Amino acid sequence: MNYEIAVYPKREKLMGLAGSQDTAPIVMLNLLKFHDVAQYKDGRAEKISGREAYMRYATEMEKIVAANGGRFLFFADLKDVVIGEVGDLWDEVGLVEYASAASFAALVTSPEVLALSNHREAGLAGQLLIRSTLAFEPK
Numbered sequence: 001m002n003y004e005i006a007v008y009p010k011r012e013k014l015m016g017l018a019g020s021q022d023t024a025p026i027v028m029l030n031l032l033k034f035h036d037v038a039q040y041k042d043g044r045a046e047k048i049s050g051r052e053a054y055m056r057y058a059t060e061m062e063k064i065v066a067a068n069g070g071r072f073l074f075f076a077d078l079k080d081v082v083i084g085e086v087g088d089l090w091d092e093v094g095l096v097e098y099a100s101a102a103s104f105a106a107l108v109t110s111p112e113v114l115a116l117s118n119h120r121e122a123g124l125a126g127q128l129l130i131r132s133t134l135a136f137e138p139k
Contacts, residue, residue, distance in 0.1 A: 018105035030094035031128040038122040054123030057116045069099040
């Protein structure tokens with residue numbers, strides 16, 4: 001399996017989500033890898049961890065997601081791999097629900113979210129973001 005970590009989605013991926021006619025809710029699986037020290041591009045002297053910088057983003061993002069019909073479902077530190085092998089374990093996993101693929105695309109490209117992106121970018125060394133939809137209702 002090959003994978004590429006990134007900080008931002010490719011334009012064509014966002015355009016596909018924005019044009020989606022599927023109105024079902026989606027859940028985004030976030031696999032996050034943080035910088036040891038935040039890397040702000042504005043040259044600020046403040047020395048905080050990448051995790052702290054990302055949490056500045058996430059704290060505000062949770063409010064924005066909720067105001068737009070979504071919700072943060074779960075965030076947790078990753079500890080170890082039980083099945084399989086990876087070279088470098090992700091730092092954190094998160095599940096975030098959005099009303100639809102199109103609403104996700106609109107939200108993450110909104111001026112309100114883009115204004116927070118400096119904290120996200122400073123904190124993240126990389127991310128995998130995987131869209132999922134409900135396959136079955138657990139009993």
